[in-house]
Amino acid sequence: MSFIISLHFLWIVLAAANLAIQVAYFYSNSNRTLFMAKKATTPLLLFSGLLIVVFHTRSFPVIPCAILAAMGLGELGIEGSDIVEAGEKADSRTPLTVTLAGVLFLLVNVFIGLALMMRNCRAQVILSALAVAACIIALAVFLLLRFSRPDPETRFQILAYSAGLVVLLSGVLADAPGGLSALGKAAAILTLSDSLVLIRMGAGIDKEGPSGFRALLGFLVVILLLYYVFMGMLIHMGSPFPW
Numbered sequence: 017m018s019f020i021i022s023l024h025f026l027w028i029v030l031a032a033a034n035l036a037i038q039v040a041y042f043y044s045n046s047n048r049t050l051f052m053a054k055k056a057t058t059p060l061l062l063f064s065g066l067l068i069v070v071f072h073t074r075s076f077p078v079i080p081c082a083i084l085a086a087m088g089l090g091e092l093g094i095e096g097s098d099i100v101e102a103g104e105k106a107d108s109r110t111p112l113t114v115t116l117a118g119v120l121f122l123l124v125n126v127f128i129g130l131a132l133m134m135r136n137c138r139a140q141v142i143l144s145a146l147a148v149a150a151c152i153i154a155l156a157v158f159l160l161l162r163f164s165r166p167d168p169e170t171r172f173q174i175l176a177y178s179a180g181l182v183v184l185l186s187g188v189l190a191d192a193p194g195g196l197s198a199l200g201k202a203a204a205i206l207t208l209s210d211s212l213v214l215i216r217m218g219a220g221i222d223k224e225g226p227s228g229f230r231a232l233l234g235f236l237v238v239i240l241l242l243y244y245v246f247m248g249m250l251i252h253m254g255s256p257f258p259w
Contacts, residue, residue: 083128174218
């Protein structure tokens, strides 16, 4: 039991270190050491969370483990790309690894959303959730594209990203009647985090200006904190913290 407690605390320490590295790199994004530390510790958070669950249960609980493993692999490909480098200019062509990582994150959102919808077998609830989620995300994307006018590549990324968000939010809404399940609560946190990523992606905020710098820093910290909470909730599903 004490070993499990130590693993949980070490994961929290790693999350705190990752946050410090991410913020430090935001202030000095030409620092290669910080970049490598960021690129290593972000997927490590997900893979170490997976190991905690597997070690605690002596098994492979499909939902939390599959999500942690897929997102860990996705982070290996997407970390350092223009999608996560707030305020940086995108390259003329997106590397294949980044594209594959983006598809993997999209599939994770779809997987979580479908898993939640399958728990509610009432077709009326599922269709209503899909309709409401589609309207909410479509309105957000319309406003984002209307006022920000991103370049064609970013526009495509926004549309693809929003498709996964529709399914994810639909799952949360379908799971809501009677109270959100543990996965539903984690999905709600991820929906909020991903929505902020979508807004940051399309807003075209200039990091060079003081107001833009502060705005992007705020986005970074809030998104990261939500992301840590989401990971922690997945770990807790398979390995409850033993107080």
